[in-house]
Amino acid sequence: MAITPKADTPRRDVANEGEHPLVVVHDIIGRSRPKARIIAVANEKGGVGKSTLAFHTAIALCDAGYKVAVLDLDPRQQSVARTLAFREATAKRLSINLPSPTHTVFRHSSGAMLCQELVRIGWQADYILLDVAGSDSPLARRAIALADTLLTPINASFVDLDLLGRFNPTTHELLGPAFFARMVNEIRDEKVRRGMNGTDWIVVPNRLRGGAAKGPSVNQQRFDAALAHLAPVAGFRIGRGMSERVAYRELFLLGLTHLDLPRVPQLADMNSAAPQEIANLLEDLALLPVQEKIAVPA
Ligand SMILES: Nc1ncnc2c1ncn2[C@@H]1O[C@H](COP(=O)(O)OP(=O)(O)OP(=O)(O)O)[C@@H](O)[C@H]1O
Ligand SMILES: [Mg+2]
Structure with a gap:
């Protein structure tokens, strides 16, 4: 028998589920921080491209000449x-020679240990990338709270949008921010209330389909419209996005990105529009001074 929720069924309440944002911010405030800018790649939804985008961002920053430290917060995967x-x-x-970040797997769960580790790996770095596991946890909340920039990849479908925004399933009308967005914003608000720097939040659609020739599908257009409505309400910026590319998966297995192809004689003639997408990702993150945009290999 189908169970229909009553109209007055309470929505998931951030304060009553998981650790409260007040506690999370209280735990990290006043602890030492590295001078490096912290970029957390997080989405409670699994399999949306967090590790892929963390890797591409790290390599693009190294490629641009920055010192980067990567902290993997997913010790299982x-x-x-x-x-x-x-x-x-x-x-x-x-x-x-491949420009590369340092990398460490973080195997603890406490906020104090995380702050200590950030200071340890970040003292000589310009940027720290945190690859956050795809589930809610006290550690994930602390990583989000510690971030100067929060990068949230999302697959371009309404199924994957449902932790960010609630939409009417038939009309796709926006009903309001959903669980993950409310949790992020409670943490951001609390940081500002406690005098900490704010968090720049950017949502990047991933695995986009349909090339420039065909243009976006009807579903893609609906998704784009929904995300655009949600952005000002939930307080995030929207990146231009990454396409679905087999090469992203295959190069990942070699630890390479398209930016490395000119360095690898065997792959130097591989042709792709991907380097431009990676450059767009870095530009959309708005980390670098404008005149220092990364060079896209011809
Ligand atoms: N733009 C893309 N094109 C093709 N494949 C992609 C793309 N982005 C991610 N993938 C593939 O999707 C799968 C999931 O990606 P990834 O591991 O980066 O997600 P995740 O969010 O880190 O997952 P988890 O929540 O399990 O940590 C991987 O097989 C990855 O290679
Ligand atoms: Mg991952």
Whole structure:
């Protein structure tokens, strides 16, 4: 028998589920911070491209000449740490130099340990990338609270939008921010209330389909409109997005991005529009001074 929720069924309440944002911010405030800018890549939804975008952002920043430290907060999967280990192996095997971040897997759960680790890995870095596991946890909330920039990849579908916004299932009318967005904003508000720097939040659609020739599908257009309505309400910016590309998966296994192709003689003639997408990602993150946009290989 289908169970229909009553009209007055309470919505998920951030304050009553998971650790309260007041407690989260209280736990990190006043602790030492590294000078590096902290970028957390987080979405409670799994499999949306967090590790993929964390990796691409880290390599793009290294490619632009910055010192980068990556902290993998997913000790079960260790996706980004493993990819960076593959990168080291690829560089060794091909005897080439690949600009790379340092990388560490974080295996603890306390906010104090996380702050200590950030200071340890960040003292010589310009940027720290946090690859946050795809579930809600006290550690994920602390990573979000510590972030100067929060990068949230999202697959371009209403199914994946439902932790960010609630929409009428038939008309797609916006009903309001959903659980993850409310939790992020309670943390952001509390940071500002306690005198900490705010968090710049950017949502980046991932695995976009349909090339420039065909233009976006009807579903894609609905999704884009919904995200555009939600952005000012939930307080995030929207990035231009990453396409669905087999090459992103395959190069990931070698620890490479398209920005590395000119450095790898065997792959140098691989042709793709991906480098522009990676440059757009970095530009949309608004981390670099305007005149320092990354060079896209021809
Ligand atoms: N733009 C893309 N094009 C093609 N494949 C992609 C793209 N982005 C991600 N993928 C693939 O989707 C899968 C999930 O990506 P990824 O591991 O980055 O997600 P995640 O959000 O980190 O997942 P988790 O929540 O499990 O940590 C991987 O197989 C990855 O290679
Ligand atoms: Mg991951």
